[in-house]
Amino acid sequence: MTPASIRDVAQRAGVSVGTVSNVLNRPGEVSAESVQRVQRAIEELGYVRNDAARKLRAGTSTTVGFVVLDGQNPFFGDVVRGAEDEASKHGIAILYGNTDEDVARERMYLDLFEEQQVRGVLISPYSDINPRLERLRARGIPAVLVDRLSGDGRFSSVSVDSVVGGRMAVEHLIETGRRRIAFVGGPFEIRQVTDRLAGARVAVENSTEPVEIEVVATTALTVAEGAAAGARILSRPRREWPDAIFAANDLLALGLQQALIVGGRMLVPDDIALIGFDDISFASAAAVPLSSMRQPSAVIGRTALRILLEETADPELIPRQTVFLPELVVRRSTAARGSSSPAKPAAASGF
Amino acid sequence: MTPASIRDVAQRAGVSVGTVSNVLNRPGEVSAESVQRVQRAIEELGYVRNDAARKLRAGTSTTVGFVVLDGQNPFFGDVVRGAEDEASKHGIAILYGNTDEDVARERMYLDLFEEQQVRGVLISPYSDINPRLERLRARGIPAVLVDRLSGDGRFSSVSVDSVVGGRMAVEHLIETGRRRIAFVGGPFEIRQVTDRLAGARVAVENSTEPVEIEVVATTALTVAEGAAAGARILSRPRREWPDAIFAANDLLALGLQQALIVGGRMLVPDDIALIGFDDISFASAAAVPLSSMRQPSAVIGRTALRILLEETADPELIPRQTVFLPELVVRRSTAARGSSSPAKPAAASGF
DNA sequence: AATCGAGCCTGAATCGATTCAGAAATGTTT
């Protein structure tokens, strides 16, 4: 009644447990005949390897932990997906943990992963956890930071250059004729936010045109905050509206787009151009498809996992920081004035 | 250099390994003094329980597997989150697997979970996997179906009544004065799609008003398919447009909304009302916030996990089908004509 | 004083796969 063990398989196949183990792990060193007999016995008994015993003796695990900052944000969903895709190729499963920016949960998951002796940890850190990660490393569990640089370069990381991204976004706005730009984002404790703003400022300063930039601060990178910021902007006299908005991420941008409908008329892009950051899948699904700075999220996940596996194979590897460049994705939300729709607004209003 | 084991702790605390184990698992049976000394030793050595050894001997696991159908759909993200929240309360972690509607991957993850001897499995099944789940059960690993009923009632399940949901959605459309309704959805192999349509038909038949319903078929429940369906509808002569659309899920509805902009003018809700299903977080974030049939996704996940834990505690429990009722969430996309915006379109176009 | 029970502790046996030193079988060389 109890599930078959390797010993049962050995008995049935008429070989020793050592041979069965070899068939499972290095079939090349076993005679073809034995392989056959063992495999048949496995079939007949419905034998399944006991991973706990394997892990205990061999010390290797087939699990990788992934601690994610904000499970709500589709961006992280895409990153996990990329990592998972790569992992499944290696027969590795992902232990998933969502911290929701909560230090206690972050710690809880790292404890859990340590008990589980995972093969490695991917993490988009919230608090400063380098000491915790050092301890894991001392136990032979490497870690790769996702979407954040390692402060002191003691861990590998995979991320995107937010400064360059911010610059590219605003350069695009300027090139398409916009001159009064608002940066919507916050809180500024988040590194990515300040980096994107810094990049935006660089673009403005480098421009030969007379471009102004203002900052509209938000308290979180959410749709609701975006909508609130949009309402604040619209409440000003019309002449003081910006003619373009760069939002620190797509969630904010979607909220802004929602706020920028006046009397059934969509201000984007004719009156106000709008660009976000991340290029989550809902960016293209927006009423006015959203221009955005694409982060290669699946690639980030895949790369992070690959680096992690390399580091488990060779713990002496020097940590390396992998930085991707974001890619400008132009959609209708930053179309030049008047070109956005086949018919002109005036005509459309004739219904 | 190797991590401390329970033996090291015992030695340092001057007790036997049995006592250390007791401190860890039934502290009540150990004298207060021993508890203290052991805990100190644990601190000093930085001892962490080896889960593999524990699992091997005791047979209990602290991991639950969750196989998800479509990782892209935020609905499943929310369900996982709910399950994870509940799991973390019990010190349980979630092994996450995304099948992307691929039979091979589905099987791979179930194999992996079996090797890992997870405590139980949550699954939104794609293919017919009851035999596979039976086998897991024979090994002491229970399973709970998520978002699907168990065909033969041999497994517990947690889902939402799609027929009722479809009926409620269309009743709402009729009550707000719509008479020519289009159901957009497909493929019809997906049980939820046919159920929602069936519910819609019931609403139409029960109505005292002269209501018509037509079906616009899609090949997938995605934003792109929604947009395509919208384009097809708009390509007809204006007089043949429906005055309301019920989309089989929110992704389709968002695609439809995107297609329903003509010349910068949003047809929703004045010309065409629009309602979706699931109430994913982006439904409220849409340019015109989307009415939808809310599935209590986090509650679904939480409930499924709770049932799973109950079944691990008592394997003799009779499987039970838990069905939630969806909730109508009314937003602007189904507002009555002319009431949708403070200013009238004509006035707005006067800019 | 002998017996008993409660409370607490000990340490060997155990879970199942892997590993590895050594044995057995087979082939090759001198």
Place this chain on the structure above:
DNA sequence: AAACATTTCTGAATCGATTCAGGCTCGATT
């Protein structure tokens, strides 16, 4: 035919936590 190399196989030892039969101590009971 002996010596040696190669290939293949064997089975006891091992990983670390848990379990449990039995031991010890000390106060209570007879």
